[in-house]
Amino acid sequence: MENKKINKIAVLTSGGDAPGMNAAIRAVVRNAAYQNIGCVGVYRGYQGLVEKDFIELDARSVKNIINRGGTFLKSARSKDFRTKEGQEKAYQNLKNENIDALIVIGGDGTFTGASVFSKAFDIPVIGIPGTIDNDIKGTDFTIGYDTALNTVVEAIDKIRDTASSHDRLFLIEVMGRDAGDIALNSGVGAGAEEILIPEEDRGIEHLLESLKKSRKSGKTSSIVVVAEGDQIGQNINKLSEDIQDNLPEYEVKVTVLGHIQRGGSPSCYDRVLASRLGVSAVDALIEGESNVMVGTRQKKIVYVDFDKTIGGKKKLDKELIRVADIVST
Numbered sequence: 001m002e003n004k005k006i007n008k009i010a011v012l013t014s015g016g017d018a019p020g021m022n023a024a025i026r027a028v029v030r031n032a033a034y035q036n037i038g039c040v041g042v043y044r045g046y047q048g049l050v051e052k053d054f055i056e057l058d059a060r061s062v063k064n065i066i067n068r069g070g071t072f073l074k075s076a077r078s079k080d081f082r083t084k085e086g087q088e089k090a091y092q093n094l095k096n097e098n099i100d101a102l103i104v105i106g107g108d109g110t111f112t113g114a115s116v117f118s119k120a121f122d123i124p125v126i127g128i129p130g131t132i133d134n135d136i137k138g139t140d141f142t143i144g145y146d147t148a149l150n151t152v153v154e155a156i157d158k159i160r161d162t163a164s165s166h167d168r169l170f171l172i173e174v175m176g177r178d179a180g181d182i183a184l185n186s187g188v189g190a191g192a193e194e195i196l197i198p199e200e201d202r203g204i205e206h207l208l209e210s211l212k213k214s215r216k217s218g219k220t221s222s223i224v225v226v227a228e229g230d231q232i233g234q235n236i237n238k239l240s241e242d243i244q245d246n247l248p249e250y251e252v253k254v255t256v257l258g259h260i261q262r263g264g265s266p267s268c269y270d271r272v273l274a275s276r277l278g279v280s281a282v283d284a285l286i287e288g289e290s291n292v293m294v295g296t297r298q299k300k301i302v303y304v305d306f307d308k309t310i311g312g313k314k315k316l317d318k319e320l321i322r323v324a325d326i327v328s329t
Helices: 021-034 045-051 084-096 108-121 145-166 181-190 203-216 236-246 268-286 318-327
Strands: 008-013 038-042 054-057 101-106 125-129 168-174 194-196 222-227 251-256 292-297 300-305
Touching: 008 021, 008 045, 021 038, 021 101, 021 268, 038 045, 045 084, 084 108, 101 108, 101 268, 108 125, 125 268, 145 168, 145 181, 145 222, 145 251, 145 268, 168 181, 168 236, 181 194, 181 222, 181 318, 194 203, 203 222, 203 236, 236 251, 268 292, 268 300
Parallel strands: 008 038, 008 101, 101 125, 125 292, 168 222, 168 251, 194 222
Antiparallel strands: 038 054, 292 300
8 A cells, every 4th residue: 555645534433332432532633633634533433434424623622531431422333334335435425525544443343344444445544442351362452441340340349248248149240242351350350259251161060169169168158250251051140040059058149240341431541551552543644554453562552454353362361260260269
């Protein structure tokens, strides 16, 4: 791709919202202003790109948003953008506004759409990883993950007070349909007795045996953190029934944290990460990069081809699984 001068860029958020997305938008807009590059915000992700739902942004228009969760540009699924006609319309909308490049903030699905669009129309696109699941390959952390962990740990701490007071076993479901990062890290951080994740299907017998040992060792209450994608049982309620049937001495309660994990003011870590990645995304465009994600590895900014981030599973930290087994005894 020819290295074209970037005079005007567009930025959008797509997929599930994540705390820190606003901080990333702010950094994109302010670096664009710093580099004398025009910037347009796209409402409602790719759907807004198709419908030309644009807003001019400058350094002052993104004030007082660094501390806000969610995304003020909003997010939406777009069936239209999945079609060739929808993508053609989106490209024409950008062209008509003299927009030279696009920055997208989101996860795997967002990057998939960005890669197809960039290749089809020869337009520079840079991705910023924003998802609480931390399941994007090529970057150590994604925007929103740290905040989600803190939210989950705070919730588990409160539930433990009740579990201890009433000698109960609590099953706490956290987000993670395909990835166990939130469950594993929050489980270790909150002192869970067991952590069930999609990557480690140890079966119901292992769980029952672990709970029996906990009971014999003097534990009268237990916390089990369950990733929503865990394979033990049909769902968390069926798992609760199976435990109750096999261990009637336990009073089993279920708590599904759900979308509370997505919300809230971003942590300092997520604000800093989002600011770094937002600035770097604009830098990448100026350097002539395209069809890449900006991420971090060992605290350094890296550019990773979309093709290397899309579709695959990020490896879970095996050492942390070993730590979890040891400290839960």
